[in-house]
Amino acid sequence: MKGRIVARVGLILLVLFAAFPFYWALVASFTPEATLFREPSLWPRTLILDHYRALFTERDFWTPIKNSLIVAGFTTAFCVTIGAFAAYALARIEFAGKRAVLAFILAVTMFPQISIVSPLYMLLRRLHLINTYPGLVLPYMTFAMPLAVWLLVGFFRQLPRDLEEAAMVDGASRWQSFTRVILPLTGPGLATTAILTFIYCWNEFLFALSFTLGPERYTVPVAIALFRGQYQVPWGQILAATVIATAPVAVVVLIFQRRIVQGLTAGAVKG
Amino acid sequence: MSREESERPAPRVPQDTEARAGWLLTAPALACILFIALFPLAWTLWESLHEHDLRMPWLGRPFVGLGNYLTILQDARFWQSLAHTALFAVVSVAVELTLGLALALAMNRGFRGRGVVRAAVLVPWAIPTVVAALLWRFIFDSQAGIANVVLMNVGLLRHPLVWFVQATTAWVPVILADVWKTTPFVALLLLAGLQSIDGELYEAAATDGASAWWQLTRITIPLLKPAILVALIFRTLDAFRVFDLIYVMTGGGPGTSTEPVALYTFNTLLQNLEFGYGAALSVVIFLVTFGLAMLYIRGLGVDLGGGGNRR
Numbered sequence: 393m394k395g396r397i398v399a400r401v402g403l404i405l406l407v408l409f410a411a412f413p414f415y416w417a418l419v420a421s422f423t424p425e426a427t428l429f430r431e432p433s434l435w436p437r438t439l440i441l442d443h444y445r446a447l448f449t450e451r452d453f454w455t456p457i458k459n460s461l462i463v464a465g466f467t468t469a470f471c472v473t474i475g476a477f478a479a480y481a482l483a484r485i486e487f488a489g490k491r492a493v494l495a496f497i498l499a500v501t502m503f504p505q506i507s508i509v510s511p512l513y514m515l516l517r518r519l520h521l522i523n524t525y526p527g528l529v530l531p532y533m534t535f536a537m538p539l540a541v542w543l544l545v546g547f548f549r550q551l552p553r554d555l556e557e558a559a560m561v562d563g564a565s566r567w568q569s570f571t572r573v574i575l576p577l578t579g580p581g582l583a584t585t586a587i588l589t590f591i592y593c594w595n596e597f598l599f600a601l602s603f604t605l606g607p608e609r610y611t612v613p614v615a616i617a618l619f620r621g622q623y624q625v626p627w628g629q630i631l632a633a634t635v636i637a638t639a640p641v642a643v644v645v646l647i648f649q650r651r652i653v654q655g656l657t658a659g660a661v662k663g
Numbered sequence: 664m665s666r667e668e669s670e671r672p673a674p675r676v677p678q679d680t681e682a683r684a685g686w687l688l689t690a691p692a693l694a695c696i697l698f699i700a701l702f703p704l705a706w707t708l709w710e711s712l713h714e715h716d717l718r719m720p721w722l723g724r725p726f727v728g729l730g731n732y733l734t735i736l737q738d739a740r741f742w743q744s745l746a747h748t749a750l751f752a753v754v755s756v757a758v759e760l761t762l763g764l765a766l767a768l769a770m771n772r773g774f775r776g777r778g779v780v781r782a783a784v785l786v787p788w789a790i791p792t793v794v795a796a797l798l799w800r801f802i803f804d805s806q807a808g809i810a811n812v813v814l815m816n817v818g819l820l821r822h823p824l825v826w827f828v829q830a831t832t833a834w835v836p837v838i839l840a841d842v843w844k845t846t847p848f849v850a851l852l853l854l855a856g857l858q859s860i861d862g863e864l865y866e867a868a869a870t871d872g873a874s875a876w877w878q879l880t881r882i883t884i885p886l887l888k889p890a891i892l893v894a895l896i897f898r899t900l901d902a903f904r905v906f907d908l909i910y911v912m913t914g915g916g917p918g919t920s921t922e923p924v925a926l927y928t929f930n931t932l933l934q935n936l937e938f939g940y941g942a943a944l945s946v947v948i949f950l951v952t953f954g955l956a957m958l959y960i961r962g963l964g965v966d967l968g969g970g971g972n973r974r
Binding site for chain 2: 395396399400402403406407409410411413414417420429430432466474477478480481482485486487488489490493496497498499500502503504505506507508509511512513514515516530531532533534537541560564591595596597598599601602612613614618619625627631634637638641642644645646649652653656
C-alpha cells in the first residue's frame with residue numbers, strides 16, 4: 393500500500409518534471425521580452441503574440457520548416473522503400489552472409505556522425521551539393537537507412553511464416569507473396585518505421601549545421617540554434633520557435649505513442 | 664533468373680535462387696550504406712595520415728604517417744575534452760539508469776492514467792536535442808531565471824548563480840537536460856524487459872514471505888540484466904558522441920572547459936579547417952565507439968539469426 397502511494401507521487405512529480413520546460417517555454421513565448429526576466433511568475437500576466445509574428449515576418453521561419461519537411465520527407469520515403477526490400481530478405485530468406493550483413497547494419501546504427509563529417513563535406517563539395525537538399529538527404533541516409541532496415545527486420549519477423557508459405561504453395565512467387573501478402577500486413581510496421589525515421593531526420597543537427605551555408609537552407613534545429621539578436625539573446629522568439637518545432641512532434645507522439653514504444657523496444661531488447 | 668523459374672509453384676525454392684533473391688533485395692540498401700558511410704570512413708582513415716590544412720592550400724597534402732596520432736597523444740585539449748566526455752557520460756548515464764529503473768518499476772504497476780505518463784515522458788525524447796538544450800538554457804539563463812528563483816525560494820541557494828560562467832556549475836544544466844531528455848528511453852527499454860518477467864516468480868516469493876527489497880534485488884534486477892546492459896551501452900555510446908546539447912548550451916565554454924571530444928573535432932574540422940588532424944581525432948572517436956558497439960553485439964549475443972517467430 394505504501395509502495396503504491398510512493399509510486400504514484402513519484403510519477404506525478406515526474407510528469408511535472410517532464411512537462412515543466414514546455415509549459416515554461418509556452419508562457420515565455422507569449423510574454424513581452426522586457427518582462428521575461430523581471431520577477432518571473434508561473435502564471436502569464438500579459439499575453440502578446442509579437443514573438444510569433446516576428447518569427448514569420450522578420451525571420452522567415454517558414455523557410456527552415458519547409459527545408460526540414462523536404463529533407464526529412466525525402467529521406468524517410470527513400471529509406472523506408474529501399475529498406476523494406478532489404479529487411480524482408482534479412483528477416484525471411486536464408487542466405488550466406490546474412491548474419492554479417494545484419495551485424496554490419498547494427499554497427500552502422502552506432503556510427504559516430506562526427507567521424508564522417510569531413511569526407512562527406514569534401515564529397516558533397518566535389519559534387520556541388522553543399523547547401524542543397526540532396527546534400528542533406530544523402531548524408532541523412534547514413535543513419536536513416538540502417539535505422540529503417542533494423543526496425544523493419546523486427547516487424548517482418550513478427551509475421552507468421554505460414555502465410556507466405558501458403559501463398560507460395562498456391563503458386564505465388566517470392567515477389568508476389570512479398571508484395572501481395574507481406575507488405576499489406578506490415579502496414580502498421582512500415583508506418584511506425586516511417587514515423588521514427590522522420591523524427592530522427594527532423595531532429596538531426598550536426599550534418600545540417602556542417603553542410604548548409606545560409607538561412608535559405610537551414611533546417612529547423614540549425615535555424616533555432618543560430619538565432620541571434622542584435623544586442624542580446626532573443627529569448628521570446630527562440631521560445632516561440634521551440635514551441636512551433638515541438639508542437640507537431642508532440643501531436644504525432646501522442647497519437648502514435650503505442651506504436652512508437654513498440655518500435656523502439658522491439659529493435660533493442662531481443663537478447 | 665527467368666520469369667517462369669521464379670514463379671514456379673514451389674514451397675521450397677532451391678538454395679542458390681534463394682540466396683540470389685536475398686542478395687538482390689539487400690543490394691540497394693547495402694550499396695547506399697557502403698557509399699555514404701563506409702567509403703567516407705575509409706577516406707577519413709586515409710586523410711588522418713596526412714597533414715591537410717584547408718587554410719594553407721599551398722602546403723599541399725603531405726603524407727605524415729602516424730604523425731597526427733602522435734600529436735593527439737600530446738594534445739592537452741584533446742585529453743581534457745576526453746575527460747569532459749567521460750565525466751558527462753558516467754554521471755548522466757548513472758543518473759538515467761537509476762531514474763529509469765525507478766520509473767519503469769512504477770510504470771509496471773497497472774494503474775489508471777498510464778497513457779498520460781507514457782506520453783509525458785515520450786515527448787521530451789522525441790523533440791530535437793537542440794530544442795531541449797534551449798529550453799533548459801532558458802531555465803538556467805540570467806540571474807533572474809526561473810531556476811535561480813525557485814532554488815532561492817526553497818532555500819537551496821542564498822544568492823542567484825550565473826550558471827554558465829564556470830565549468831562546475833555549467834555542467835548542472837547540461838546533465839539535467841540530458842537526463843530530462845533520455846531517461847524516458849531508458850525507462851521504456853527497462854519496462855519492456857520487466858514485462859517479460861514471469862509474474863509467478865513474484866507470487867511464489869511473496870508466499871514464501873520475501874520482502875519487496877529481496878524481490879527487487881534477487882528477482883527483478885538479475886532477470887532485467889540484459890535490458891539494463893542494452894540501455895547502458897546505448898546510452899554510453901550516445902553520451903560519448905554528445906554534440907548538439909553542449910554546442911547549444913555552453914558552446915563548450917567557458918573557454919573550452921565543457922568541450923566534449925565531438926565538439927573539439929568539429930571545431931578542428933570546420934572552424935580551423937585542419938582536415939588531417941581532425942580526421943585523426945574522428946578515427947579515435949570511431950575506434951572507441953566501435954569497441955563499445957562490439958562489446959554490445961558480442962557480449963549480449965544479440966539475435967542476428969533468422970529466428971523466425973519466437974513470440
